[in-house]
Amino acid sequence: MKLNKISTIISCTILIFISVLLCEIRPVYSLPADDVIPLVDAEYYPAVHKALANARKSILCVMYMAKLNPKYTGGDEYQLVLDLINAHKRGVEVRVIFDQNVKFWEKGKKRNVIEKKSEYAYELLSKNGVPVFYDNENKVTHNKVLIVDKYITIIGSTNWTYSALRKNHEASVMIKSRSVALAFEGQFEKIERER
Numbered sequence: 001m002k003l004n005k006i007s008t009i010i011s012c013t014i015l016i017f018i019s020v021l022l023c024e025i026r027p028v029y030s031l032p033a034d035d036v037i038p039l040v041d042a043e044y045y046p047a048v049h050k051a052l053a054n055a056r057k058s059i060l061c062v063m064y065m066a067k068l069n070p071k072y073t074g075g076d077e078y079q080l081v082l083d084l085i086n087a088h089k090r091g092v093e094v095r096v097i098f099d100q101n102v103k104f105w106e107k108g109k110k111r112n113v114i115e116k117k118s119e120y121a122y123e124l125l126s127k128n129g130v131p132v133f134y135d136n137e138n139k140v141t142h143n144k145v146l147i148v149d150k151y152i153t154i155i156g157s158t159n160w161t162y163s164a165l166r167k168n169h170e171a172s173v174m175i176k177s178r179s180v181a182l183a184f185e186g187q188f189e190k191i192e193r194e195r
Contacts, residue, residue, distance in 0.1 A: 033177035035176040036174070040172075044158045049083060051146070059147070063118065066121035081125065088130045095132075098121070098141075135191055143155075155184070156172020
């Protein structure tokens, strides 16, 4: 009788152990998000392009650098700016903030020169009626954040440049969460007020 009980316990333990090995075990974290999607390197552009193309109500964009070449309109960085323009044209509320700053690393008169890294993107958006602003010139806005429809937040290291979208190792993430989007919307509004 005792041998039978020991045999049953060992059999159950082995079955549980095998079941655990065969099942995919994923850690569960308590996050205020419906989904979190890593956007590593080349994964960034198609995901962001799709999110902007599918936006229905609003897009807020804070971008450290959107460096466009007016002679090369076929690049992904150019297309992302066009995505903002197209969203605006179909009635989506789009607002964009780019970084500008004095050249604080220079000496003398050069220190007061304002550097605008996204000048052509700014002009293109403005010419097409998209509300676009520069941040406060005395503060560097190093953010790369998009908030789409008060639900999707895309944040990370990726600037809208040829190098960032084609050459660099970049790490960004798409977060589907109203509370996360709301937090970053508050940050957007703070930068907008301080300009």
